[in-house]
Amino acid sequence: MIRRYLNADGRLRLDDRPGDAIDGIVWFDLLSPTAEEAAGLEAKLGVDLPTREEMEEIEVSSRLYYEDGAAFMTATLPAQADRDNPLMAPVTFVLAADRLVTIRYHEPRAFQTFPMRAEKVAMGCTNGEVVLVALLEAIVDRIADILERAGRDIDGISHDVFQHKEVMRTTSRNFQAVLEAIGRKGDLISNIRDSLVTLERLIGFLGQATTHRKSDKDIRSRVKTLARDARSLTDHASFLSQKITFLLDASLGMINIEQNAIIKIFSVAAVAFLPPTLIASVYGMNFHFMPELEWPWGYPLAILLMVISAALPLWYFWRRGWL
Structure with missing residues (x-):
């Protein structure tokens, strides 16, 4: 055209x-x-x-x-x-x-x-x-x-x-x-x-x-x-x-x-739950002669130890400004 x-x-x-x-x-x-x-x-x-x-x-x-x-x-x-x-x-x-x-x-x-x-x-x-x-x-x-x-x-x-x-x-x-x-x-x-x-x-x-x-x-x-x-x-x-x-x-x-922040969350979670996992693993063993098995307050004490062992790392990370 x-x-x-x-x-x-x-x-x-x-x-x-x-x-x-x-x-x-x-x-x-x-x-x-x-x-x-x-x-x-x-x-x-x-x-x-x-x-x-x-x-x-x-x-x-x-x-x-x-x-x-x-x-x-x-x-x-x-x-x-x-x-x-x-x-x-x-x-x-x-x-x-x-x-x-x-x-x-x-x-x-x-x-x-x-x-x-x-x-x-x-x-x-x-x-x-x-x-x-x-x-x-x-x-x-x-x-x-x-x-x-x-x-x-x-x-x-x-x-x-x-x-x-x-x-x-x-x-x-x-x-x-x-x-x-x-x-x-x-x-x-x-x-x-x-x-x-x-x-x-x-x-x-x-x-x-x-x-x-x-x-x-x-x-x-x-x-x-x-x-x-x-x-x-x-x-x-x-x-x-x-x-x-x-x-x-x-x-x-x-x-x-953002990827590092996600990895940090998983790392903190892994560290926080490692001590409770260790405690649960110890008391999950099926040996007959374990002194704590006969304690009346053994189970609540184990739960309390797991909570404290998880809370302490989280509190430390928070004080350090890592969370």
């Missing part, structure tokens, strides 16, 4: 004209294009559009290059990022003369929100270069929103890990759920960091392209701002990644503490 957007006094308007005329069109948005659609647009613009396999190449030379006077830039962008497992796929931006061509096989949120906003607000979308910069700004804003939401979720996980002792006594913490949540957030942040790395490379390449094309000073300034924003988001993603690592280590430490 190909969406065509016209320049309407600095706004974007979806082209609904019949036929294949390209006059006034500043942005061709290709969503899962067929071979026929791609070939037809290539013939009109005079450029060779990359295939899906070429878009997925990881070499920088395959993602950022000039060909036939057009600049080709590919970045990995997230879609369906409201979940912890976003769909990550490459998106190619082709700046050919005064037109922008985007090729994608998934639906990043910015490609839905940006055209609607550009249709209502005059953003100066008079050519493909301005559209590209404004679209990249929307993409960076979307990634910032994803990181902000992830940061709030990580703060919630931190509260679950380090919740107050009073809460710990009344609730049973499910550390398996906590570890699963940490793992999901770790995967999300890792994907976003990978996306930001490709965006930083793309924006750096775009900065060189705007200099080569002798673009307006305003465009070059906005590209520099984009580069700073992407770099700051990368730093924030690194901070969140370090926090996730800390929470993982802390959760494992909490699990060890």
Whole structure:
């Protein structure tokens, strides 16, 4: 499918004209294009559009290059990022003369929100270069929103890990759920960091392209701002990644503490019941000549000895602060 957007006094308007005329069109948005659609647009613009396999190449030379006077830039962008497992796929931006061509096989949120906003607000979308910069700004804003939401979720996980002792006594913490949540957030942040790395490379390449094309000073300034924003988001993603690592280590430490507490209870119980067991074993022997067998108060005395022998270790452990 190909969406065509016209320049309407600095706004974007979806082209609904019949036929294949390209006059006034500043942005061709290709969503899962067929071979026929791609070939037809290539013939009109005079450029060779990359295939899906070429878009997925990881070499920088395959993602950022000039060909036939057009600049080709590919970045990995997230879609369906409201979940912890976003769909990550490459998106190619082709700046050919005064037109922008985007090729994608998934639906990043910015490609839905940006055209609607550009249709209502005059953003100066008079050519493909301005559209590209404004679209990249929307993409960076979307990634910032994803990181902000992830940061709030990580703060919630931190509260679950380090919740107050009073809460710990009344609730049973499910550390398996906590570890699963940490793992999901770790995967999300890792994907976003990978996306930001490709965006930083793309924006750096775009900065060189705007200099080569002798673009307006305003465009070059906005590209520099984009580069700073992407770099700051990368730093924030690194901070969140370090926090996730800390929470993982802390959760494992909490699990060890609780396991040690359980083992301590069993150890104390074993020590406390060892003397009563010894007394019961002694008087459970069936020898005929045992002086205590003839005592009228032998049985109550044995019970009393077992209680005292169990209470004394417990009292000692309590005084030492081990309980």
